[in-house]
Amino acid sequence: MPNITLPDGSVRSFEHPVTVAEVAASIGAGLAKAALAGKVGGRMVDLSHRLETDVDLAIVTDKTPEGLEIIRHSTAHLLAHAVKELFPDAQVTIGPVIENGFYYDFAYKRPFTPEDLEQIEARMAELAKAEIPVSREVWARDEAVEFFKSEGEHYKAEIIASIPQAEDVSLYRQGDFIDLCRGPHVPNTGKLKVFKLTKVAGAYWRGDSKNEMLQRIYGTAWAKKDELDGYLHMLEEAEKRDHRKLGQQLGFFHFQENAPGSVFWHPKGWTLFQALINYMRVRQEEAGYVEVNTPDVMDRGLWETSGHWQNYRENMFTTQTEDDRVFALKPMNCPGAVSMFAQGLKSYRDLPLRMAEFGKVHRYEPSGALHGLLRVRHFTQDDAHIFCTEAQMEQECKDVVALILDIYKDFGFENIRIKLSTRPENRIGTDETWDKLEGALASALEHMNMAYELFPGEGAFYGPKLEFVLRDTIGRDWQCGTLQVDMNLPERFDISYVAEDNTRKRPVMLHRALFGSLERFTGILIEHYAGALPMWLAPVHAVVMNISEGQADYVREVAARLRKAGFRVETDLRNEKINYKIREHSVHKLPYQIVIGEKEKEAGVVAVRARGNQNLGQMPLDTLIERWRLEVETKAGSV
CATH class of the missing domain: 3.40.50.800 (Anticodon-binding domain)
Structure with missing residues (x-):
């Protein structure tokens, strides 16, 4: 007899196992109609999921972020269903949820046209209106591989074949369409009424430029029509504000193919860029920072010590000299900052030491990911590294948070979200160290009465981080500033200071960027102001x-x-x-x-x-x- 505990603390008891849908119906007809899925002990499940033991259960509707994600994921499957009916020779590959929508990648013999998208969207609407039941099935892996091969779905078969042989796979069926997915999904296609296909673009299979090019159809889905209308209006505004078009129109910068992902700054654009640097120099000097500069190219051994070579190698540009030394263009400024600290004996009286650098960094981004100023391979970070004692760590975190928020106000950003990202699976350092670092960030925010969102597993490999997300004038979110606390790089580089008792102790290292990438922040500003920059920033007054x-x-x-x-x-x-x-x-x-x-x-x-x-x-x-x-x-x- 399962006892189901609901979010309000009430308990419902049943004489036999029940599904999530049956629990929703026992609460009320309105909830039963609105229900999309359930959350059992924090795990998302379908409405058809059977509850056989005592559990905590929340009913998920379209009024929750989880419900909206289910709608979007299910609409991606609806898109694939429609494409297969209209274009039977098309092969389906991967279709995840993304911010504000979804996409699905297809292999097809010719490019999809705008007319194709209209036809696909119309067919999606027909399938939704038919209220086709959606059900989950569990198959043996090899059985699923053979099925998709027999259907000519070679990409899907390849995905399933990469799953360990002993594992079963989760498939979802709606009518004649079957797709691989761990779910959950809406109970029937009738729950998918508010969607729009937005564009088609190229995408490499598995994101690798060495693989074949697929076609990616993007779409958006919402719970209410007015939400969709608002989003489409935002897209129209975003198109008008596209910094790439405005950058050309205003004579700020250009890109060219023989320097992919690198900016050619014109005089007006460079004036704006320098205005940002000069502003930040003043603010940092007022906050007690000193400015330094470190080399752009450093020996492989330095990156091995820092851990970047082992954890970030695929994103680094490297070169080899005639004497067989391997060098890397720096993807980050951190090892250079540690090297600066290591020069000369440091005392506790020297701490906190706040070193700022407008450092040029180079990261290999896939060509398909490059996007104007917003995603480049060669950019400038307004980096700073603060070396302090453990006792000073929390106050330094507070000071950085206060500085970041005050600076964003000057640029017209008042709506700021803070994300706390904790230890990832691929990391360096002990759990004890991570406990201490994560606790310092959380405590700093709590003492400042700052709300934050927790993102488990998304920290940097060397330490947890805060991310500052700005909302622009048309409602888009941009992740910009970061603050990371780190006791691992000081350990790896064996740096220390002389404490009050004359013993050697490790400093704590804070990694801090306010704009993040100056190129990206410039692009954000151009779009935020639609090119009409306030006078203090305008290249020409x-x-x-x-x-x-x-x-x-x-x-x-x-x-x-x-x-x-x-x-x-x-x-x-x-x-x-x-x-x-x-x-x-x-x-x-x-x-x-x-x-x-x-x-x-x-x-x-x-x-x-x-x-x-x-x-x-x-x-x-x-x-x-x-x-x-x-x-x-x-x-x-x-x-």
């Missing part, structure tokens, strides 16, 4: 334009005074109509345009237009300079 040739000298005089006051201005003295000039410069999203005609010249004033076609009228140049200084100092600027 204003353009000064004449109406006719008679004002050219006054335009030059005004521009010179503004530059002397510290502002970045350009002049436009072309023999073009002023309305043409205004329209053209508006495309470049400058914060201000200054128009000078004969009246302005005679009165010794300027006519000012602010971005967004705001006519601020005439004003003395000194008044404008004070206005701009205040705007820059307060970092004003709307999103």
Whole structure:
């Protein structure tokens, strides 16, 4: 007689084994209709799962994140079902849930077209309307391999063949369609009503560029239509804000094939990039950091000591010299920072030692993963490494968290989520050390009354970490800053300081990045502001334009005074109509345009237009300079 304990603490007793669906029905008809799956002792299961012993059970509906993930996973199977009915020769491969949706990879003899996607989506809607039951089956591995081979599904057979022979495999059947999946899934296709296929792209089999190219169909699925509509609107906005298009339009940067994943910064883009560095230099100096710089290329032995060679080798660029020495372009700045600390004897009086570095790092990213500034192979990190005592560790963590959140406010990011990622399976160091490090991060957040989400197993191989996720103006999340605590690299490099009792002790090492990758943060800023950067960040603050040739000298005089006051201005003295000039410069999203005609010249004033076609009228140049200084100092600027 199983006793089922529900989330509210109430217990329901049954005289015989029951399914999750039957428990939901015993609670109420509304819940039975809304139920998608169950969570038994923290494990997700289908509604058909039988409960034979006393357990804790939560009914999962579309109002929970787990329910939405089930909807999206089931919709990926619905997509594969529709493709197989419409294109029987297509082979299905892998179809996971991703942020805001799902995808499924297919092998097919020709590219899928936009018209194909419309047809597939229509067929998905028909299959959903039919409310086809979805059921789980358990097969022997070899039986499943032979079945998929007989169906011509060679990719699926290869996946199953990689499972240990003694293990059974979980399959899901809906109508004539059968797919490999551990589940759970919705009880019938009628639960899948709100979805949209968004695009098709290329993807290598198993993510390896040496393998054949497949076709990846992306889609999104939601519980409610208004949620889908909101997401599609966000996609439209994101398309308008694409930093790759805006970067070209604004003359910030470009990419080219002979330097994949590396940025060619144009003068305006480099000015923005340097503005970020200069801002961070000031903030770090105020917070007690010193700036250092370490080599870009270092011997393999250093990376073996740090553990990167064993844990990160496939992502590193390497080179071998004539004397057979192997070097690597640094993928991370950490070993260089440890080497800096190791130079000279350190005392407890020197700690905490906060060393910042704008370090160039190089990581091999698959060509298919490269994405403008957001995913590159050569980038700059605003890295810092803090060496401190164990007693100082928690306070240093608090100070870093406070600094990160304050800096993000200056850039217009107020909505910040914090993730705590704990020990991964592939790690270095003892469990005792990991307990201490994870406890320090959690304690720092709790003492600051900061909410956080726990992500077990997602820490770095050398230590747990905090990740700071920013939400931009159109609702997208971006993981940027990180804070990691580490007692493993100091041990591996055998560094120490002289304690108060004259003994040698290991320092704790904090790894900290605020922007993360400056290239990526620049891309995020461009999209967050749709290219209309606030004045304190804008590469060009204003353009000064004449109406006719008679004002050219006054335009030059005004521009010179503004530059002397510290502002970045350009002049436009072309023999073009002023309305043409205004329209053209508006495309470049400058914060201000200054128009000078004969009246302005005679009165010794300027006519000012602010971005967004705001006519601020005439004003003395000194008044404008004070206005701009205040705007820059307060970092004003709307999103």
